[in-house]
Amino acid sequence: MSTHSDLSRREFLQTAAGAGLVLAIHLPPPLRRDVRADSADPFAPNAWLAIAPDGTVTVTMDRSEMGQGAPTALAMLVAEELEADWATVRLGTTVENPAAWSRRMLTGGSSSVRTSYEPLRKAGAAAREMLVAAAAAQWGVEPATCQARQGTVVHTPSGRSLPYKALVATAATLPVPANPTLKPPAEFRYLGKRVKRLDTPLKIDGSAVFGLDVQVPGMLVASIQRCPVIGGKVKRYDAAKAKAHPGVRHVVELPEIPGTGGGFFPTRTAAGVAVVADTYWQALQGRRALEVEWDEGPNAGLSSAGISALFAQLAVQPGVVARKEGEPDAALGAAAKKIAAVYEVPFLYHATMEPMNATAHVRSDGCDVWAPTQNQTGAQAVAAQYAGVPIEQVRVHTTFLGGGFGRRAETDFVAEAVQLSKAVGAPVKVIWSREDDVQHGFYRPASYHAFAAGVDAAGAPTAWTHRIVAPAILARFGPLQDGIDRTTVEGAANLPYGFPNLRVEQTVADLPVPLGFWRSVGSSHNAFVTESFVDEVAVAAGKDPFELRRALLAAQPRHRAVLELAAQKAGWGTPAPAGRGRGIALAESFGSIVAEVAEVSLESGGQVRVHRVVCAVDCGPIVNPDTIEAQMQSGVVYGLTAALYGAITIDKGRVQQSNFNDYPMLRLREMPAVETYIVPSDAKQGGMGEPGTPPIAPAVCNAIFALTGKRIRKLPIGTIA
Amino acid sequence: MAPIHLTVNGKLRTVDVAPDTPLLWVIREHLGLTGTKFGCGMALCGACTVHLNGTAIRSCVTPISAAAGKRVRTIEGLSRNQSHPLQRAWVAEDVPQCGYCQSGQLMSAAALLAKTPHPTDADIDEAMSGNICRCGTYQRIRAAIHRASKGV
Structure with missing residues (x-):
């Protein structure tokens, strides 16, 4: 793997202190910008493999468990090459001092397995060779005559065997092999097989500890009344009635953190007044008794209608070109048939099941943070800043995450807990209500898309232009590179279809709405708009939507194979069941390619019912097919919920939605039957946490068109008249 | 405030809290049983589902x-x-993903099976549609309930 080619073998693996055999592992960062330039230690490990004297194998990682099963997949990579007995494999506690590691701790971008596929296998293989060498030495035989098998080393000629636990003490004294031999895939015992997740037993009896479940001696609980208007401030407040409530200990004003400072991951919080009490219910009662007057600031007139009008106005002018092929304007002018359309998508809320929360304990000598976080590096930095202690003195204790989806890459809840703990001199847990969570999110940007396409007299597509107007997520992180927010154009600039003339442009709309990374990020809207408009091109060309895509993918065999598998398994080309329509869509994101075919009907009130979704996926080497299926189901539900219902709207500078009554979620009775088919592939390892999400909205909308002739160009879908 | 007596998981417990305090927060903060989760505070998501005299609430x-x-x-x-x-x-089907909603899902399903040992898909729709799962484990929840009803 080229991503760690700048590191020598010696730096990649070392033995480490500990009982039994312990290997320290250096895993490379997913992106070059995630390399910590200030890391003092040339070998700064960020993962450990420990085989205890009792034979227990513990894999300790720097990644969060937020539902996708990444830690289990990572442990599988180690266990495969180690020839470990899966029953002996455990996950260690997520590491607590990100400043000491050589890469940033951030679980996101569907990157966990992709960045670790080879290094973790090598770590397991190195330990296996050390155990084999220890056994061979004990028997006085050649290591080549011995074989590791599920937690034991066997001397093949004599049949003698020793369990790993009898070998770890000797193995720990041996040199770490510089270049251990990896198993050929044909001999894989776990990789590519259905392996049970290691965290399931903790999640069926209430024993898994999420952020909300953290208990610290002497802890107080806080609920915060935040300014309802984006960017507003506290003008004045009266805490007397709140303080009169039983259990209320403190009332603390928190200033706005505007989040405009740039840097690795700038935190942003709303201004507010916190009520700190012995229990959550007391804090909430105290909060309801607060009297706060707000300075609503410059955004009090912001509305969704105004944002939409701004988008339309900005779309009139050319944007910054993200990709250009051929001469699109000339080709459009010469086209036998020209079509144009405008698509629009709303702001979206993450809606993790566990509302935002964090616990902090600031002391003069340091700070502990307990948080359900995707971003330990960011959490540690923000805690150090607001606690006023050196970063090395902050310990970040990662709990289970009750969903992440990108929301927990933000560190606002950590900043709040740390400020409050410092202010009141006790450990404080901040708990957001669902209403807080809905109204103070980091939303998927709303966006506006103007398309045009041309086809020639024979029905062959000749031109494609796509102009995107959206606020930029990355603006918070510093100046945009070449005026392009790569998250805005991902899934659009890399359109896989072979239009000979093509242009993708981007115009940034400057808006004060807090923006964030929402599962699949730019592909969440670009897959919807491009795959819908490709369907429109098929209609204009008089072609079947699957056949047109197939023809346009002549130079993209991987994409084409995925598309064909989904179509074949869904019965494309045969009549859909009575009363149903089929739609197809394809999207590449995070290194994986997914095609989905949705089968849709309309209920009597015009509600869309999705019965069946057939998914095909090429994610490179298969780690755990059970997890791939689970993530396709998960991605479909996430994207389908948004397509059918999701919209955050703004009026008078305020988010109008508040809870699951006005921001509805897909329910069990609405769950389509999701089928997953995996394309055998030796392509580079791709991600699995996000790629299932982008294709579902266009697949469903294309199916609605097939069924009704109505083209959905604005989400959410709502009811069909 | 007067002491309130109740039986929790077979044990008699006494709590001294404001009578309007939701059962959820008494279970979590006073009794230290954090397996029951907070999701919405409005009975919209089911994360806080427990049994009260055998009924899912x-x-x-x-x-x-x-x-x-x-x-x-x-x-x-x-x-x-x-x-x-x-x-x-649930283990056989590897149902949980993030796991946060699963306590509520299991308690709703347990109440269903106690009344209806062999539920149909329609029974499962009816009993389980008050429990939101954002990770999308619905398909496996349905399969696991059917599996449990057949003796696992």
């Missing part, structure tokens, strides 16, 4: 006064050693 909108003298069962009391057929089925 949303503890986030149930004042502690309404539980006085009654039997409460939480996820921690569903079985000893994860032996409830639903827990075994």
Whole structure:
């Protein structure tokens, strides 16, 4: 793997202190910008493999468990090459001092397995060779005559065997092999097989500890009344009635953190007044008794209608070109048939099941943070800043995450807990209500898309232009590179279809709405708009939507194979069941390619019912097919919920939605039957946490068109008249 | 404030809290049983589902006064050693993803099976559609309930 080619073998693996055999592992960062330039230690490990004297194998990682099963997949990579007995494999506690590691701790971008596929296998293989060498030495035989098998080393000629636990003490004294031999895939015992997740037993009896479940001696609980208007401030407040409530200990004003400072991951919080009490219910009662007057600031007139009008106005002018092929304007002018359309998508809320929360304990000598976080590096930095202690003195204790989806890459809840703990001199847990969570999110940007396409007299597509107007997520992180927010154009600039003339442009709309990374990020809207408009091109060309895509993918065999598998398994080309329509869509994101075919009907009130979704996926080497299926189901539900219902709207500078009554979620009775088919592939390892999400909205909308002739160009879908 | 007595997972407990305090927060903060989760505070998501005298209820909108003298069962009391057929089925189907909603899902499913040992898909739709799962484990939840109803 080229991503760690700048590191020598010696730096990649070392033995480490500990009982039994312990290997320290250096895993490379997913992106070059995630390399910590200030890391003092040339070998700064960020993962450990420990085989205890009792034979227990513990894999300790720097990644969060937020539902996708990444830690289990990572442990599988180690266990495969180690020839470990899966029953002996455990996950260690997520590491607590990100400043000491050589890469940033951030679980996101569907990157966990992709960045670790080879290094973790090598770590397991190195330990296996050390155990084999220890056994061979004990028997006085050649290591080549011995074989590791599920937690034991066997001397093949004599049949003698020793369990790993009898070998770890000797193995720990041996040199770490510089270049251990990896198993050929044909001999894989776990990789590519259905392996049970290691965290399931903790999640069926209430024993898994999420952020909300953290208990610290002497802890107080806080609920915060935040300014309802984006960017507003506290003008004045009266805490007397709140303080009169039983259990209320403190009332603390928190200033706005505007989040405009740039840097690795700038935190942003709303201004507010916190009520700190012995229990959550007391804090909430105290909060309801607060009297706060707000300075609503410059955004009090912001509305969704105004944002939409701004988008339309900005779309009139050319944007910054993200990709250009051929001469699109000339080709459009010469086209036998020209079509144009405008698509629009709303702001979206993450809606993790566990509302935002964090616990902090600031002391003069340091700070502990307990948080359900995707971003330990960011959490540690923000805690150090607001606690006023050196970063090395902050310990970040990662709990289970009750969903992440990108929301927990933000560190606002950590900043709040740390400020409050410092202010009141006790450990404080901040708990957001669902209403807080809905109204103070980091939303998927709303966006506006103007398309045009041309086809020639024979029905062959000749031109494609796509102009995107959206606020930029990355603006918070510093100046945009070449005026392009790569998250805005991902899934659009890399359109896989072979239009000979093509242009993708981007115009940034400057808006004060807090923006964030929402599962699949730019592909969440670009897959919807491009795959819908490709369907429109098929209609204009008089072609079947699957056949047109197939023809346009002549130079993209991987994409084409995925598309064909989904179509074949869904019965494309045969009549859909009575009363149903089929739609197809394809999207590449995070290194994986997914095609989905949705089968849709309309209920009597015009509600869309999705019965069946057939998914095909090429994610490179298969780690755990059970997890791939689970993530396709998960991605479909996430994207389908948004397509059918999701919209955050703004009026008078305020988010109008508040809870699951006005921001509805897909329910069990609405769950389509999701089928997953995996394309055998030796392509580079791709991600699995996000790629299932982008294709579902266009697949469903294309199916609605097939069924009704109505083209959905604005989400959410709502009811069909 | 007067002491309130209730039975939680077979043990008699006494709490001294404001009578309007939701059962959810008494279970979590006063009794230290954190397996029951907070999701919405409005009985919209089911994360807080427990059994009150055998019936599945949303503890986030149930004042502690309404539980006085009654039997409460939480996820921690569903079985000893994860032996409830639903827990075994949940492992067999590897249902949980993030896991946050799963206590509520299991308690809703347990109430369903107690009344309807062999539920149809329609029964499952009816009993389980008040429990939101954002990770999309619905398909496996359905399969696991059917599996549990067949003796796992």
